[in-house]
Amino acid sequence: MIRIVSACALVGIVLLAAQDVSPLAQTVPAQGAKEIAKQREDLMKGLWPDYYRDMAQAAKGGGDPKTVKTAEAIAQLKKFATLFPPGSGREGAPESRAKPEIWTQRAEFDAANEALAKETAAFGEAAKAGNADAMKASWAKVAEACGGCHGGPSKSGGKFRFEE
Numbered sequence: 793m794i795r796i797v798s799a800c801a802l803v804g805i806v807l808l809a810a811q812d813v814s815p816l817a818q819t820v821p822a823q824g825a826k827e828i829a830k831q832r833e834d835l836m837k838g839l840w841p842d843y844y845r846d847m848a849q850a851a852k853g854g855g856d857p858k859t860v861k862t863a864e865a866i867a868q869l870k871k872f873a874t875l876f877p878p879g880s881g882r883e884g885a886p887e888s889r890a891k892p893e894i895w896t897q898r899a900e901f902d903a904a905n906e907a908l909a910k911e912t913a914a915f916g917e918a919a920k921a922g923n924a925d926a927m928k929a930s931w932a933k934v935a936e937a938c939g940g941c942h943g944g945p946s947k948s949g950g951k952f953r954f955e956e
């Protein structure tokens with residue numbers, strides 16, 4: 793009896809050890825995948841009303857450029873990059889619009905995200921300086937950087953997002 797129990801315990805330990813080294817150990821369970829996909833969807837949906845709408849306005853000469861929240865927008869983008877654990881695409885979260893390319897071409901995806909962060913920071917500098925021409929030029933690059941992953945309109949697809 794004791795031998796069986798200790799044999800089982802040993803199998804358990806071996807299984808646990810195997811899990812630790814397996815890349816599958818990092819894959820999120822289906823429920824967690826849905827939650828994390830929802831988090832990234834909500835984050836993305838907030839970008840325009842919470843940060844980029846004011847920037848667009850400032851670029852057109854409206855609003856107060858000094859109040860644009862570019863640092864906060866960049867913080868959101870940094871957080872966005874952490875919300876793609878393996879298994880959280882449509883295989884775990886069928887409603888997600890995240891394309892498999894995010895996982896297979898991760899370096900390019902991260903570069904697109906960093907490009908947007910960089911252009912957002914440049915816009916912040918132009919806004920702080922109150923430089924209308926620089927803001928206008930910079931805004932075009934910000935909008936283009938959104939297109940690094942998908943088109944602007946909410947139904948648009950793109951390299952890293954499904955159309956619907």
Ligand code: HEC
Pocket residue numbers: 829832833834836837839840844887888889890891901902904905906908934937938939940941942946952953
């Ligand atoms: C690094 C890539 C990337 C960049 C850059 C990017 N997005 Fe997204 N966006 C995505 C992905 C991926 C999704 C789909 C997420 C999901 O469904 O899991 C998405 C979804 C969205 C959605 C829709 C949410 C939904 O219902 O699916 C909106 C709106 C959005 N993005 C706006 C923007 C705006 C505005 C910008 C630029 C300021 C931007 N995005 C830049 C990758 C990006």
